[in-house]
Amino acid sequence: MKVLEIKNLHKIYNDSAVEVHAVNGIDLHFEEGEFAAIVGPSGSGKTTLLNMIGGLDKPTNGEVIINGTKIGTLGKSKIIDFRMRNIGFVFQSYNLIPVLTAKENVEFIMGLQKWTKEKRNARTKELLEAVGLGDRMNSRPSQLSGGQQQRVSVARALASKPSFVLADEPTANLDSKSTSQLLEIMKDLNKKENITFIFSTHDKRVIDKARRVITIEDGKVTSDEIK
Amino acid sequence: MIWKTSWKNVWRNKTRSLVVIISVTLGVIGGLFYIAFSEGMVRQRMHSVLNNEIAHIQITNKNFRSNNEIKYMISEGDKIIDELNNDPEILSASGRFIVNGMLSVDAKNSGIQIMAVDPEKEKTISEIYQKIIPGTGNWDKIKTKNKIYIGEALAKSLNIINYNIKDFVIDSLRKKEVSEKVLLMLEPLRNKRFKNEKIFIRELEKTLKSSYNNTIKKQLMDNARYYRKRAKLIFSFVNADSNQISEAYRIGGIYKIDNHMFEKVYAFINADQFKKLAGIPEGQYHQILLKVNDLDECTNIKKRLEKKYSSLEILSWKDIQTDMAYVEEFMGFFYNIFIIIILAALSFGIINTMLMAVLERTKELGMLTAIGMNRRKVFRMIMLESIFLSLTGGVIGMILGRILIAWTNKIGINLSSMGDGMESFGYSSICYPAIDDTFFINLTILVIFTGILSAIYPAYKALKLNPADALKTD
Ligand SMILES: Nc1ncnc2c1ncn2[C@@H]1O[C@H](COP(=O)(O)OP(=O)(O)OP(=O)(O)O)[C@@H](O)[C@H]1O
Ligand SMILES: [Mg+2]
Numbered sequence: 001m002k003v004l005e006i007k008n009l010h011k012i013y014n015d016s017a018v019e020v021h022a023v024n025g026i027d028l029h030f031e032e033g034e035f036a037a038i039v040g041p042s043g044s045g046k047t048t049l050l051n052m053i054g055g056l057d058k059p060t061n062g063e064v065i066i067n068g069t070k071i072g073t074l075g076k077s078k079i080i081d082f083r084m085r086n087i088g089f090v091f092q093s094y095n096l097i098p099v100l101t102a103k104e105n106v107e108f109i110m111g112l113q114k115w116t117k118e119k120r121n122a123r124t125k126e127l128l129e130a131v132g133l134g135d136r137m138n139s140r141p142s143q144l145s146g147g148q149q150q151r152v153s154v155a156r157a158l159a160s161k162p163s164f165v166l167a168d169e170p171t172a173n174l175d176s177k178s179t180s181q182l183l184e185i186m187k188d189l190n191k192k193e194n195i196t197f198i199f200s201t202h203d204k205r206v207i208d209k210a211r212r213v214i215t216i217e218d219g220k221v222t223s224d225e226i227k
Numbered sequence: 228m229i230w231k232t233s234w235k236n237v238w239r240n241k242t243r244s245l246v247v248i249i250s251v252t253l254g255v256i257g258g259l260f261y262i263a264f265s266e267g268m269v270r271q272r273m274h275s276v277l278n279n280e281i282a283h284i285q286i287t288n289k290n291f292r293s294n295n296e297i298k299y300m301i302s303e304g305d306k307i308i309d310e311l312n313n314d315p316e317i318l319s320a321s322g323r324f325i326v327n328g329m330l331s332v333d334a335k336n337s338g339i340q341i342m343a344v345d346p347e348k349e350k351t352i353s354e355i356y357q358k359i360i361p362g363t364g365n366w367d368k369i370k371t372k373n374k375i376y377i378g379e380a381l382a383k384s385l386n387i388i389n390y391n392i393k394d395f396v397i398d399s400l401r402k403k404e405v406s407e408k409v410l411l412m413l414e415p416l417r418n419k420r421f422k423n424e425k426i427f428i429r430e431l432e433k434t435l436k437s438s439y440n441n442t443i444k445k446q447l448m449d450n451a452r453y454y455r456k457r458a459k460l461i462f463s464f465v466n467a468d469s470n471q472i473s474e475a476y477r478i479g480g481i482y483k484i485d486n487h488m489f490e491k492v493y494a495f496i497n498a499d500q501f502k503k504l505a506g507i508p509e510g511q512y513h514q515i516l517l518k519v520n521d522l523d524e525c526t527n528i529k530k531r532l533e534k535k536y537s538s539l540e541i542l543s544w545k546d547i548q549t550d551m552a553y554v555e556e557f558m559g560f561f562y563n564i565f566i567i568i569i570l571a572a573l574s575f576g577i578i579n580t581m582l583m584a585v586l587e588r589t590k591e592l593g594m595l596t597a598i599g600m601n602r603r604k605v606f607r608m609i610m611l612e613s614i615f616l617s618l619t620g621g622v623i624g625m626i627l628g629r630i631l632i633a634w635t636n637k638i639g640i641n642l643s644s645m646g647d648g649m650e651s652f653g654y655s656s657i658c659y660p661a662i663d664d665t666f667f668i669n670l671t672i673l674v675i676f677t678g679i680l681s682a683i684y685p686a687y688k689a690l691k692l693n694p695a696d697a698l699k700t701d
Contacts, residue, residue: 054597056597056694076602077601077602077603080596080599080600080601080602081599081601083597083598083599084598084599084600084601085599088598089594089597089598091594091597094590094591094593094594095594097232097591097595098239098591099232099235099236099238099239100232100235104231104232107228108228108232108598109598109599111228112228112599112600112604156598157598
């Protein structure tokens with residue numbers, strides 16, 4: 001089943017003196033359950049691409065279609081709601097609300113979606129155990145290591161069973177041990193929950209773990225291989 | 228979820244939030260207390276005006292007030308008093324004679340106004356009978372021959388209050404642990420009579436020099452004071468036939484209300500005795516004083532009486548004490564203005580703090596929008612945060628303010644260091660702060676309103692943030 005389709009996507013930044021063609025005609029599609037890495041040198045357009053897929057930024061041209069919905073047609077508040085129901089996000093940093101515990105952070109979106117307390121508790125417990133933090137449910141982000149915080153973020157992203165998870169350089173701030181731990185966890189969850197993961201990275205070790213590797217350069221896809 | 232997050236966000240920067248909460252608390256306590264203090268002063272003054280000084284409504288002959296001559300009487304006085312006492316809206320009515328004259332003791336004399344009153348009925352329209360200083364006499368003596376009741380301020384200026392440091396005064400000082408050295412210094416002043424407070428204080432200051440302090444002053448003033456109860460007071464006035472009449476009185480009691488101007492001018496004697504002395508026909512009075520059941524109806528009752536007794540002059544307390552009537556009418560309005568100014572200042576503090584809180588959380592708020600928290604919810608979260616911030620301080624402030632007011636209302640605040648100044652304007656030297664329940668409710672509403680109002684701008688700012696910022700890691 002096709003979860004995500006990208007058609008002839010362009011993004012031109014022209015707010016400075018020079019026009020920057022950050023994404024320059026990308027066509028891609030992702031099936032349910034994929035585990036895909038987007039790689040490329042710095043400035044190649046990875047973040048710009050992911051932002052447009054996630055509806056955080058508007059394309060200059062082209063379309064992003066998620067589960068059959070052209071997200072470009074959604075209004076300002078509709079798109080936020082759409083993101084909440086369909087996309088899980090993991091960012092490089094500032095992922096968690098510092099005043100809430102790990103459990104409360106994971107619950108947050110389920111709370112916004114008005115899940116019942118029992119369902120929320122069960123799902124939160126399941127996910128935090130899956131990311132190996134079953135015993136740290138009541139810790140604040142500041143009491144967790146960077147790697148543990150990113151694991152909480154992954155749990156949060158998966159909480160309300162989105163169609164796919166977008167992660168822009170989720171391991172950029174982590175040491176190599178935490179990086180491989182996080183990747184293992186993401187991979188496990190990808191299998192167990194059958195949720196598509198799309199993440200960008202520079203990291204060779206991360207690329208090795210991906211089952212599909214999409215390389216972009218100067219805003220264009222230069223290779224797309226399935227291992 | 229959002230409520231909980233907002234509440235926790237309030238405590239993100241503990242010091243900053245505490246500073247804001249404490250300043251709101253102090254602002255509210257200060258505002259409340261200031262208002263309760265003014266209200267207490269005003270109420271006490273009002274009470275004195277209505278219960279000691281002028282009652283609710285005064286009825287006189289139309290010529291009496293402008294000429295103040297003994298001949299302008301209410302001719303059918305007794306009949307009118309009976310009618311008034313049967314009026315369902317009127318609590319009580321009492322007639323009196325008023326005459327200007329001169330009161331002399333030894334070489335001292337003073338122009339006064341005599342109020343010749345009915346000993347029993349007077350109790351239903353004025354509280355003067357309860358204001359007799361203990362040890363100076365009592366009201367019931369008014370029924371015996373030629374007793375006069377004068378105010379403390381007049382007694383002082385007529386040298387009726389004297390001072391003498393007798394042996395028991397020294398003993399009382401010793402009990403208060405005043406040093407023997409000071410007691411020795413007092414030796415030359417012992418067992419001497421000082422004719423009044425001014426002379427006494429001057430001598431004390433001269434004798435004790437730097438050893439003179441407030442404890443000693445208070446002890447001496449209270450204990451060395453004695454009253455010349457046997458003093459003979461001569462009252463002289465001109466009667467309706469233009470004859471000069473003089474009569475000797477002895478003190479029945481010295482009254483003390485918180486109004487020196489009143490105390491200096493008004494002296495009370497027995498109406499029946501005065502009637503015979505001045506040769507006033509039966510059933511006539513200079514003035515009839517009324518108390519009504521419902522003070523709010525005072526003006527209406529006055530209008531009604533004006534129609535009924537069109538030949539008489541009828542004034543309500545508002546016509547006589549125009550300043551107090553004005554104060555009563557506009558005080559609530561001034562309180563509200565005052566509170567609004569305080570709350571506006573607090574509101575700027577809250578807005579400032581919340582703007583800081585929003586700006587330093589740009590990335591986090593962007594992240595929340597990215598993961599699906601919609602604009603309405605972001606707005607609500609920041610709103611709630613500001614409201615919690617202001618309401619916490621507001622509620623604590625109101626509770627503490629209320630307690631402070633209740634406490635000071637019980638014990639009173641002694642302003643006697645400036646007391647003489649206060650009393651010469653007719654205000655009490657001990658203030659009992661008080662506040663209206665309606666005002667308290669108004670304030671609660673205003674505090675909530677301020678909280679909400681100051682929350683809007685920071686919350687609106689938070690909406691302007693772009694979620695893509697969350698992904699920028701620089
Ligand atoms: N808001 C913006 N305004 C102007 N130009 C931008 C903006 N954001 C990105 N760019 C430009 O677009 C190009 C692509 O940037 P992007 O951030 O997508 O690259 P990236 O692949 O994510 O790089 P990195 O690996 O360093 O994160 C770059 O040349 C960048 O300078
Ligand atoms: Mg990037």
